[in-house]
Amino acid sequence: MTIEEKEEEMNNKVLAKLEENNIKITSIMSYFAKDALMQDGTKKDVIITSFTEALLLKPMSVYSDPETLQMLYARTGPTNFVPIETFFEPLPPDYYDND
Numbered sequence: 001m002t003i004e005e006k007e008e009e010m011n012n013k014v015l016a017k018l019e020e021n022n023i024k025i026t027s028i029m030s031y032f033a034k035d036a037l038m039q040d041g042t043k044k045d046v047i048i049t050s051f052t053e054a055l056l057l058k059p060m061s062v063y064s065d066p067e068t069l070q071m072l073y074a075r076t077g078p079t080n081f082v083p084i085e086t087f088f089e090p091l092p093p094d095y096y097d098n099d
Contacts, residue, residue: 014030
């Protein structure tokens with residue numbers, strides 16, 4: 001599988017997980033990052049899937065292993081790293097209501 005195919009696969013995986021948990025976004029893209037700075041301060045090659053949450057227009061990213069395509073963690077700010085299990089907790093059905 002090429003890097004481009006892996007990027008597309010991660011786009012689809014992350015988008016499916018967001019939809020499954022009622023998290024709306026305005027855009028999404030994945031790209032390969034060589035020697036990206038990881039949560040523990042080490043550097044590693046990763047696929048980063050970036051998207052913007054629809055309500056707060058907050059940019060977020062999911063870091064994934066380019067070999068296994070396993071999602072490693074989400075990054076919701078410069079120093080805020082969230083475990084995947086926590087990040088993808090379902091939102092309440094009325095989260096995006098304007099009432």
